[in-house]
Amino acid sequence: MCGILVSAVRASLSDTEKFRNAWSALGDRVSRRGPDAIGEHRVENGNTCYYFFSSVLNLRSEFIRQPIFVSDSNEHQSLFFWNGEVYAGVEMGPSESDTRILASLVRPILRHSTVSEVREGLENLFSNINGEWAFALWHAGTATLFIGRDILGRRSLLWHLPVGSTSSLLGGLFVSSVSTTPYTRNSGDTLESGAEVAKWPKGFWEEVPVGIHSLELGHDDREETLSVRVSSSLLNQLLAPVVLPGLAHSGHGDISRQTAPSSLATTPRLEHPSGATVDSFLDAINNSVRLRVECIPGNTTHSPTRLAILFSGGLDCSVLALLADSYVPDGEGIDLINVAFENPRSRGVESRRNGFEGKHSHQTSYAELQGSSSGSLVPPTFNPICPDPEFSSPWDPTYLVPDRITALASLAELRRLRPRRPWRLVAVNIPFSAALAWRPIVESLITPLSSVMDRDLGGVFWWAARGVGVVGEQKDSEASHYRTPARVFLSGLGADELLGGYSRHRTAYLNGGYVSLAESLAADAARLPSRNLGRDDRVVSDWGREVRYPFLDPGVLDWCACTPIWEKVAFGVGTEVDPVDIGGSAKGGRDDLVGDKWVLRMAARRLGFESVWKEKKRATQFGSRVAKLFLDEAKAKGSDVLFE
Structure with missing residues (x-):
């Protein structure tokens, strides 16, 4: 796992105390995500300065520091940041680093000369991965930042896109795994009062949407503003298991147009899922x-x-x-x-x-x-x-x-x-x-x-x-x-x-x-x-x-999509199980519809639990x-x- 932090600001802002304090505060918070190693790098592109910071929590036998410098065929030095785990979809040994393996798979993609080609290559690569991830990639060949999150957004990534004058933090680009706190910490890891830094304006940070995004920066010297053109791609993964669990499996397509079949309304309820x-x-x-x-x-x-x-x-x-x-x-x-x-x-x-x-x-x-x-x-x-x-x-x-x-x-x-x-x-x-x-x-x-x-x-x-x-x-x-x-x-x-x-x-x-x-x-x-x-x-x-x-593994999601809904949920389970046993009401009525997560309850019972399978949901x-x-x-x- 890693913490990711990227910023792009005009050179005139990068040397100010305002920016240094904000960058330091973000770096302190991101470093807590990865106590094993930190890495920093700076890239100048015209009047724009790119700052990169990463922290690493090593959860593989092979230890790899970040960022990884990846060279393309033109010897451009691109930067790759990986925050995630690969469980399947990429060939790798149990002791190998998924960070190193993915960097090697990214290298051929960097040879493309256009932003759309690179984004499409990244989309094809990450669509095959079973895992929980977010990444950032600075592509030197096109001077473009690419970022992405898995289809469920299981790894945090926030962004702030430039707004207004580059003389303020609002005018810069920020991408970070996490926001900051209005307090600083000392080496003893206790809070210190005072020292309020980088208290971001309300609405400054937004969650990066799931998918792959390219961020191309431009600047207007007359208006003293940065602009960013964002292009996005959804992952080529089967979305139906996520959005319509338990309905007929319709494969790829526009998930917003899929609807529940009317036959579900008259399907007989089963007292238990089958063995x-x-x-x-x-x-x-x-x-x-x-x-x-x-x-x-x-x-x-x-x-x-x-x-x-x-x-x-x-x-x-x-x-x-x-x-x-x-x-x-x-x-x-x-x-x-x-x-x-x-x-x-x-x-x-x-x-x-x-x-x-x-x-x-x-x-x-x-x-x-x-x-x-x-x-x-x-x-x-x-x-x-x-x-x-x-x-x-x-x-x-x-x-x-x-x-x-x-x-x-x-x-x-x-x-x-x-x-x-x-x-x-x-x-x-x-x-x-x-x-x-x-x-x-x-x-x-x-x-x-x-x-x-x-x-x-x-x-x-x-x-x-x-x-x-x-x-x-x-x-x-x-x-x-x-x-x-x-x-x-x-x-x-x-x-x-x-x-x-x-x-x-x-x-x-x-x-x-x-x-x-x-x-x-x-x-x-x-x-x-x-x-x-x-x-x-x-x-x-x-x-x-x-x-x-x-529970969010693709195999489990696919099972949910392919299994009839009445085999998973059994509200109104019948008389074989006393509702009182699993938190319902002996008087009947609404509370005796006790079949929530019924297939999971039956699985727990199969595993040998005597009481756990009856536990009522509690927030x-x-x-x-x-x-x-x-x-x-x-x-x-x-x-x-x-x-x-």
């Missing part, structure tokens, strides 16, 4: 997990753990954890990262419910904790590497939130099913003071997203990726501090969107049967590139970790208790926009 359907689904998701786990190099630290799971204890992550067990060497631990927030709104209730006052019961009131002012926050010194002394056991009632309770129960099931695996539940307990102090950092990382829900979910994953918590084997045993050495995290994102895991899918089915359900699933899948994936990459990678998504922000955490957002909805 063959469950088997084929397990084959698809198991192969996806294998591709993402087998290629992780061994860890050389004293704790040889190479893999962690973003773990709420729910259905999706528990299945991934169990499948990953087959591809991690015997005796090596798998870390299950579970996040819980101290939420003063519920602290007293939970303490009374557990029969005693928690260790934080002496603290001041909620209003006093946060302070009466909702103005700018100056974070206290709080070291994100060393555990805070208030961090306590996984069973502390302050942090015994719904997701913690579920995680402990699922951990017991994993240990029963795979007793020889050292499963380690890492309880990441976040004091209210820490969540409040670090709120500005999370809000900067989710940029350009800006909703309350994005900040809440981004906060959960940011603290999870930090990987610092406590572990304890038994409720009454002494807990110890722990920091995961794993650099790769697995996420269950995608299961809800593809397999009908949200309540809105149930509502759609009630209102319009399988036709409406299919349309709802299609809309959710289509939103993935712009909603979740770039955000999650930015917050997780800020700690030098990489997140991978087994991460509520399960971790990060929702409604801050006093100034007591009445805010998840869709409300921050900073307004």
